[in-house]
Every structure is written in structure tokens, then in C-alpha cells.
Amino acid sequence: MSARVTGSEAVARGKGKSAKVVPRSAGRVIAIGGGKGGVGKSVVAANLALTLGRMGHAVTLVDADLGAANLHTLLGVTKTGPGLAGFLDHELESLEAAAIETVVPTVRLVPGSSRPGVANINHGQKLRLLRSIAQLGGDIVIVDVGAGTSFNTLDFVAIADLKLLVVTPQLTSLQNAYAFLKGCVQRVLRRLPEDEAARARLDALFSGGGEARPIQHVIAEVRETDAALADLIVDTLVHFGVGLIGNMVASPREVEVVSRVSRMVSDYLLVHAPVLGAVPMSQAVRASVDQRSPVILGPGGAEVAAALRQVATAVLGLEIARVGPPLAASARHPTLPIWIERELR
Numbered sequence: 001m002s003a004r005v006t007g008s009e010a011v012a013r014g015k016g017k018s019a020k021v022v023p024r025s026a027g028r029v030i031a032i033g034g035g036k037g038g039v040g041k042s043v044v045a046a047n048l049a050l051t052l053g054r055m056g057h058a059v060t061l062v063d064a065d066l067g068a069a070n071l072h073t074l075l076g077v078t079k080t081g082p083g084l085a086g087f088l089d090h091e092l093e094s095l096e097a098a099a100i101e102t103v104v105p106t107v108r109l110v111p112g113s114s115r116p117g118v119a120n121i122n123h124g125q126k127l128r129l130l131r132s133i134a135q136l137g138g139d140i141v142i143v144d145v146g147a148g149t150s151f152n153t154l155d156f157v158a159i160a161d162l163k164l165l166v167v168t169p170q171l172t173s174l175q176n177a178y179a180f181l182k183g184c185v186q187r188v189l190r191r192l193p194e195d196e197a198a199r200a201r202l203d204a205l206f207s208g209g210g211e212a213r214p215i216q217h218v219i220a221e222v223r224e225t226d227a228a229l230a231d232l233i234v235d236t237l238v239h240f241g242v243g244l245i246g247n248m249v250a251s252p253r254e255v256e257v258v259s260r261v262s263r264m265v266s267d268y269l270l271v272h273a274p275v276l277g278a279v280p281m282s283q284a285v286r287a288s289v290d291q292r293s294p295v296i297l298g299p300g301g302a303e304v305a306a307a308l309r310q311v312a313t314a315v316l317g318l319e320i321a322r323v324g325p326p327l328a329a330s331a332r333h334p335t336l337p338i339w340i341e342r343e344l345r
């Protein structure tokens, strides 16, 4: 992927310049989710962005945790400007205009909003936001989302070319990550049929059979009436683009616990979700948060920095352009799935 994303676009790099909106190459939007709160999604998002930035990539980090935004704190940014709220309020026409510089010159931040009620964006606002995320400048766009499985949160992850799930070795985190990904898969698949009736049938198939029903059963039932849709579902799952990042990992055994989710995702959702790295449990992370200074840049952060370099290398090694949704229409926006484009029409 690196050849695709580096130097491929005429993008103004940081320093308050507004980037030109130019056609994008596919495979640039990476979302960081995980379902459970407090597992380290934002710590990973901020430090992964800085790691990729220090490797020479132009990164735009978006704080899409509507209502509980704190990436600016983790990055030590004090002057946030209008941020995402300014875009939602139509004070700014694009998220690009909200991007501000960070301590690493190749990394820009679109600060989020903690205004009460901001999470309750309507459908139109969500589509406007998703489109503006896809139009952001930079080689790589990293989107940090909040906890939970609200449709708004799921959709921020569902549109991404690469969905990174942060999981800790705790059972509750593993359960929530699986449920989150399952929710994402359902959000994407239910948009594949163009007609409402087929969509309703698919919804019914998903809701039947209880929690642990392998998706193969759904696909087999779809195939009985619509083989083309069944093929499209399989194709979408195979190219879904997921990676797992273990966080607060204290032993090799705990890394193994995280990789169990990978197997479960593969067995039950037909989605390939390799473990891309494991960030150790580190006192330096806690200290860095209180000091408003990114852990990888501070004292005691070497271990975490090494783990994130491994994750960054794995991310760059993935052919993100090929793990995105199937390319059906030739003229479509490369980083927006077909179903979002359909709604934007």
C-alpha cells in the first residue's frame, strides 16, 4: 500500500495550508474502533498517527468520538479552533478547513467536539461528515471513533478502507470487539441490495438464529433465491479489511488471547482479521496522558513506540486498496463504499 499512498496526491502538508481537493487513490482511510470504552482506541490512534507521520507519511487524524473528544489532549494541542463542531454548524465548509497542526509536522488533527448532544447527528449530517472525511487531504486519514455500537459509530468504521479494532485481553473487550465488527458487517451487507424488499429479507436472516450463527448460514439462505447477491456478500467479506491491535497486553499468553478473536471473526464472519501488533501495558502511557504529551515521544515510551512501529509497518504492508469494498462502478469515489455513494446521490 505504501507506494499507493505516499506522494500520490498533490496535498498541502500541514502548516495551516488548506489542501487541494483532488481525486484520491483508494485505500487511505483507516478507522480505529473496538466497541468497548477505555481500551485505548484514542491512545493508539494518536500514537499510530504520529508513528506513520514520523515515517514520512502525511497523516490527517480525525477525532470522530462525537461528544467525548480528547485526541487534542492526548496530542498536547491547546488551541483547537472550530474543529468538527464548526463543520457540523456550517461555520466551516469542509473538515479540511478544521485541520490544525500537531507536534509532528506531517500530522494534522481535525479536533472533535464534546458538546452535549453532538452525538445525535441526523442522517444527512452523518453523510456530509462521511463525505468530508473521504475528501480530507493527506496520504492517510485516521479516524478515531467512540465506544459503543451506535449506527453513527459503526458507519464511521464501516466506510473505512481498513478497520482497526483495539482490543485488550479482557473477556469484555473481546466480546465487544466481536459484536462491533459483526455490527459493521451487517451495516455494510444490508446496503448491498438496491431494493428494499431484499434488504428486509437480509435483515431478517441476520436477526434470526441467535448470536453465534455463522454467517455462512445466512449466505447459504441468500443463495437459494439470489446467487448474485450471495456472491457479492462473500466478495465484500473477503475484502472487508480488518486488523486487530492488542492493547494493555502483559504477556505472550495475552497476545494469544487476542488472536482468539481473530479466529472467531474468521470462523463466524468470514472476515480475515490478523493481529497486526500488541501494545504493552505501560505506566508510561498513563503518565503521558496526564502530561498531555504523546507517549511515543516521551521518556519511557520506547516499548510502546516499538510496538506501534510494528503496527504501522503491518498497516503499510497491507494492500489496503485491495481489502476495500468491491469496485463495481468505475466512476465512484475510491474511498467511499458503493452504498454510501448511492445515498449521497
Ligand SMILES: Nc1ncnc2c1ncn2[C@@H]1O[C@H](COP(=O)(O)OP(=O)(O)OP(=O)(O)O)[C@@H](O)[C@H]1O
Residues within 6 Å of the ligand: 036, 037, 038, 039, 040, 041, 042, 043, 044, 065, 068, 145, 146, 147, 247, 248, 249, 279, 280, 281, 282, 283, 285, 286, 289
Ligand atoms: N498500553 C497502555 N498501558 C497502560 N495504560 C493504557 C494503555 N493504553 C491506554 N491506557 C490507559 O487507558 C486510558 C483510556 O485510553 P483511551 O482514552 O485511549 O481509551 P478509548 O478506548 O479511546 O476510550 P473511549 O472509549 O472513552 O474513547 C488512558 O487514559 C490510559 O490511561
Ligand SMILES: [Mg+2]
Residues within 6 Å of the ligand: 041, 042, 043, 065, 144, 145, 146
Ligand atoms: Mg477514545
